[in-house]
Amino acid sequence: MPFAQQALKNYNLPDAGGHFGVFGGRYIPETLMMPCEELTEAYRAAKQDAQFRAELDFHLKTFAGRPTPLYLAERMSQRYGYPIYLKREDLLHTGAHKINNALGQVLLASRLGKKRIVAETGAGQHGVAVATVCARFGLQGVIYMGSVDMERQAPNVGRMKLLGAEVRPVENGTKTLKDATSEAIRDWVTNVRDTFYIIGSVVGPHPYPMMVRDFQRVIGDETLCDLEKGDVHASHLVACVGGGSNAIGFFYPFLDSSTTLIGVEAGGEGDNSEHHAAALTRGKPGVLHGSHSYLLQTADGQVVEAHSISAGLDYPGVGPEHSYLFEQGRVTYHRVSDAEALAAARRLTMLEGILPALESAHAIAYLENLPREDVEGAVVICLSGRGDKDLQTYLSHV
Numbered sequence: 001m002p003f004a005q006q007a008l009k010n011y012n013l014p015d016a017g018g019h020f021g022v023f024g025g026r027y028i029p030e031t032l033m034m035p036c037e038e039l040t041e042a043y044r045a046a047k048q049d050a051q052f053r054a055e056l057d058f059h060l061k062t063f064a065g066r067p068t069p070l071y072l073a074e075r076m077s078q079r080y081g082y083p084i085y086l087k088r089e090d091l092l093h094t095g096a097h098k099i100n101n102a103l104g105q106v107l108l109a110s111r112l113g114k115k116r117i118v119a120e121t122g123a124g125q126h127g128v129a130v131a132t133v134c135a136r137f138g139l140q141g142v143i144y145m146g147s148v149d150m151e152r153q154a155p156n157v158g159r160m161k162l163l164g165a166e167v168r169p170v171e172n173g174t175k176t177l178k179d180a181t182s183e184a185i186r187d188w189v190t191n192v193r194d195t196f197y198i199i200g201s202v203v204g205p206h207p208y209p210m211m212v213r214d215f216q217r218v219i220g221d222e223t224l225c226d227l228e229k230g231d232v233h234a235s236h237l238v239a240c241v242g243g244g245s246n247a248i249g250f251f252y253p254f255l256d257s258s259t260t261l262i263g264v265e266a267g268g269e270g271d272n273s274e275h276h277a278a279a280l281t282r283g284k285p286g287v288l289h290g291s292h293s294y295l296l297q298t299a300d301g302q303v304v305e306a307h308s309i310s311a312g313l314d315y316p317g318v319g320p321e322h323s324y325l326f327e328q329g330r331v332t333y334h335r336v337s338d339a340e341a342l343a344a345a346r347r348l349t350m351l352e353g354i355l356p357a358l359e360s361a362h363a364i365a366y367l368e369n370l371p372r373e374d375v376e377g378a379v380v381i382c383l384s385g386r387g388d389k390d391l392q393t394y395l396s397h398v
């Protein structure tokens with residue numbers, strides 16, 4: 001599936017300033033204006049360059065393992081009474097969709113002649129993807145990670161180190177992803193001449209939300225192609241939403257179709273608790289990490305810490321394009337609790353022999369709330385990653 005093959009007929013966002021309606025944009029220090037402009041221009045040129053596209057397609061195929069299968073989950077389909085397909089991003093190298101974006105951005109960094117890569121990571125999945133592509137392309141990788149997360153996600157810290165990356169502990173604030181992101185941005189500002197910042201989701205200042213979406217839309221493009229080949233009508237698409245990159249990549253080619261699009265946020269400990277990560281359905285618009293979007297905040301605008309059993313959904317913000325699609329009503333967003341996600345992971349494992357990432361389990365759990373009579377065709381779920389990394393959590397909840 002060639003990179004970013006076709007433009008959509010009836011959807012053409014963001015605008016030149018990176019706005020999705022009132023969301024997105026660039027809320028950044030003066031010193032980052034030039035680098036963001038440079039990056040936007042470089043990305044535009046790369047996207048139109050057949051050689052760049054061919055190179056990216058080649059690495060996605062031979063290194064990452066694309067295309068991934070669209071799998072008919074027969075026993076799940078029997079249980080729910082409609083055909084259920086899984087888009088198997090869990091089968092990719094490093095175990096999740098994040099490698100799609102890391103490859104795209106590292107090729108862009110090489111094109112710009114940048115020898116040093118910085119990135120943030122929470123659960124460590126994006127950090128591992130970045131450390132992986134840094135090793136593959138011989139670049140220096142510096143990964144910022146909250147010290148609390150480093151303890152919680154020790155195996156991924158080990159992986160990044162084995163891959164030759166430097167993991168820098170962040171001791172500010174809550175010592176988690178939000179603080180690691182701020183620290184990575186600070187590093188980028190300071191070292192911008194030789195340094196490229198690889199953001200892990202559809203967040204941050206323009207062009208990141210657009211660029212990361214474009215690098216992830218291969219998920220949706222392949223899905224659409226396989227559905228057409230098999231003459232299957234997609235009634236619903238379902239994906240989990242942290243920052244929102246697997247979801248928007250999956251949804252994007254369907255935005256101007258009649259398919260119902262469902263994003264699932266982390267409801268954490270449930271609706272009676274303040275411990276959740278539901279930036280859209282329980283947050284308010286504000287500015288975080290260079291972009292205007294929904295986020296979790298106090299009445300006077302202080303960003304609050306998110307909670308989810310799944311580290312990859314544990315972020316107080318969400319990509320600006322999701323904020324736009326939420327307000328437009330084109331995508332519907334729901335919440336699934338920690339407990340519901342755990343139960344869904346168990347069901348998928350027992351029925352299909354597939355152990356999902358806890359993040360992806362949120363999308364699976366939504367099936368429990370989808371009335372059978374609403375489904376006209378097939379339900380397609382993005383299985384964004386595999387569950388090996390969550391083994392400890394699963395085992396401690398059996």
Ligand SMILES: *Cc1c(COP(=O)(O)O)cnc(C)c1O
Nearest residue numbers: 242243244245246312359384385
């Ligand atoms: C990081 C991660 C997510 C959440 O990130 P998005 O940008 O929302 O896709 C979801 N699933 C898996 C497996 C992840 O590693």
